[in-house]
Amino acid sequence: MDILQNLLLHEFLGKAVWIWMSFIGAVMALLAFDLGILNRKGHEIDIGASLKLSAFYIVIGISFSAVIWYLYNTDSSAGSIDPQILALAGEERAWAAVQLYLTGFAVEKTLALDNVFIISLVFTFLAIPRACQHRVLFWGIIGVIVLRGLMIGLGAALVSQFSAVLYIFAIFLIGTGLLMLRKGDHAPDMSKNRVLNWLKRRMNVTPELHGHRFRVQLPDPATGKLRNYSTPLLLALMFVEIVDLIFAIDSVPAIFAITSDPYIVYTSNIFAILGLRALFFALAAMVHRFQYLKFALAMTLVFIGSKIFLGDLFPGGKFPAGWSLGITMGLIGGGIAWSLWKTRKGALPTAA
Numbered sequence: 001m002d003i004l005q006n007l008l009l010h011e012f013l014g015k016a017v018w019i020w021m022s023f024i025g026a027v028m029a030l031l032a033f034d035l036g037i038l039n040r041k042g043h044e045i046d047i048g049a050s051l052k053l054s055a056f057y058i059v060i061g062i063s064f065s066a067v068i069w070y071l072y073n074t075d076s077s078a079g080s081i082d083p084q085i086l087a088l089a090g091e092e093r094a095w096a097a098v099q100l101y102l103t104g105f106a107v108e109k110t111l112a113l114d115n116v117f118i119i120s121l122v123f124t125f126l127a128i129p130r131a132c133q134h135r136v137l138f139w140g141i142i143g144v145i146v147l148r149g150l151m152i153g154l155g156a157a158l159v160s161q162f163s164a165v166l167y168i169f170a171i172f173l174i175g176t177g178l179l180m181l182r183k184g185d186h187a188p189d190m191s192k193n194r195v196l197n198w199l200k201r202r203m204n205v206t207p208e209l210h211g212h213r214f215r216v217q218l219p220d221p222a223t224g225k226l227r228n229y230s231t232p233l234l235l236a237l238m239f240v241e242i243v244d245l246i247f248a249i250d251s252v253p254a255i256f257a258i259t260s261d262p263y264i265v266y267t268s269n270i271f272a273i274l275g276l277r278a279l280f281f282a283l284a285a286m287v288h289r290f291q292y293l294k295f296a297l298a299m300t301l302v303f304i305g306s307k308i309f310l311g312d313l314f315p316g317g318k319f320p321a322g323w324s325l326g327i328t329m330g331l332i333g334g335g336i337a338w339s340l341w342k343t344r345k346g347a348l349p350t351a352a
Contacts, residue, residue, distance in 0.1 A: 013156055013262040019071065020263075027145070027270055030060070034278070050282035057275025061105055064271060065098045068264065072097035082261040084321060099321035100259040101268050103328050107258065107304065108272035110297050110332050111251045113290065115276065116283045118243050125190035126232045128209070130281070135212050136233060137277040140240040144276075147244060148269050151252050156262040166260070166308055169253035173305030176250055180298035199238055203230040250301070257304045258324065292342060296335020300328055 010017050034053070072085065073094035088096055123133055158165045190196060199205075206229045210216045214234035217226045255265045283290070307319040314320060 013153070015071075015263045023267060027274070030274060031141075047282045050278055050280070053278035054275050054282060057271070057278060058109075061109075061268075061271035061275070062102070064267060065101055068101045068267070069094045069098050071263075082259050082264075084259065085261055096321045097261070097264060099325045100261070101264045103321070103325045104255045104258050104264060104268035105272055106325075106328055106332055107254055107300060108251055108269050109275075110293070110300065111247060111254065112272055112276045112279070113283065113293060114297060115243060115247050116280050117290075119240055119280065120283075121190050122196070122236055122239050122243070125196075126236050128232060128236050132209065132212055132233060133280075134277075136237045136240060137280060139237055140244070141273065141277050143241045144244045144273050145270060147241070148248060148252075148273065149266065151248050152255075152262060152266050152269065155252050155256050156260070156265070159256055159260045166257060169257050170305040170308035172253055173250070173257060173301045177298040177301035177305065180294060180301070195242055196235075196239055199235055199242075203235060203238070204228075205230050205232060205235050209233060254301060254304055257308055290336070290339045292339040293332075293335045296331050296338075300331045303327060303331065 007017060012020060073091055082100075084100065085093055085097055119137075122128075123136075128136065206216065206218070210231050212233065213231055214237065216229050216231060218229050219225065220227045251269070255269060259265060304324075307324060310319055
């Protein structure tokens with residue numbers, strides 16, 4: 001019993017093991033309820049149900065800030081590696097942690113919207129019907145949670161050992177944001193995508209779907225013997241995971257540029273991703289309404305990268321968490337409002 005108690009109280013990445021286990025348990029319960037009960041059978045999710053489920057996840061994600069406030073108002077944050085948090089105490093520390101969490105949640109949610117755009121193009125190119133898309137997203141979200149955990153753990157180790165890596169992240173984010181501004185709302189041609197074409201050549205993909213199956217056994221055209229084939233559904237799943245890996249290269253530096261606290265980084269990431277599957281079915285039908293959001297996201301990345309360098313101008317050497325939250329929400333909210341206004345009559349926005 002004492003061994004178990006010591007294990008649960010052992011500190012891991014700035015938090016006791018029981019705090020990490022409680023969060024992971026809550027996430028597993030949400031996934032079991034959503035994917036195992038509400039959407040146990042593969043089916044087409046209509047826009048109304050998608051919006052309701054998305055709103056539910058957004059409310060849960062924002063409500064988790066109350067848990068952040070409670071944890072960081074106690075000694076539970078004593079192991080934080082973020083100097084913005086360690087320099088404060090009591091309620092002041094708790095509110096700073098909440099602001100950092102909400103900033104990270106907003107940025108990761110917006111980056112997830114860009115992820116939805118690419119996934120929608122993949123499904124269209126591979127002719128995956130909406131009734132089958134649920135299965136791909138089901139397994140895709142599981143892979144994303146594990147992948148983000150590994151990348152955040154690696155990022156936390158780098159930041160704790162080499163604080164200068166934050167400046168490398170900052171330069172990368174500024175460059176990425178400027179590149180996004182230059183490219184504008186140009187949609188990629190999936191038929192020329194090198195990764196997708198490479199996967200098709202290596203995976204021996206069937207030309208048609210076989211229900212909800214990822215792998216099938218079919219006679220070889222040359223020998224007549226049964227051999228294993230991948231279906232377009234598995235190809236879509238593999239590409240979704242690769243897309244998330246590519247987007248994580250942006251999102252992980254972005255969140256570490258906001259805060260280096262691993263618990264805030266991971267929880268804001270996971271809550272932003274959890275609603276991605278539900279949000280997909282609504283946004284995929286009206287993705288053209290959010291074309292200008294890319295410009296807001298690009299400016300947000302430039303701002304997040306820049307504030308690492310601007311932090312030296314403020315007391316304590318850190319950009320104020322409240323300012324960061326306000327500017328981030330202003331850029332993202334402005335991008336959404338401008339997109340909806342420009343497309344209010346159903347016309348597609350003109351290319352910038």
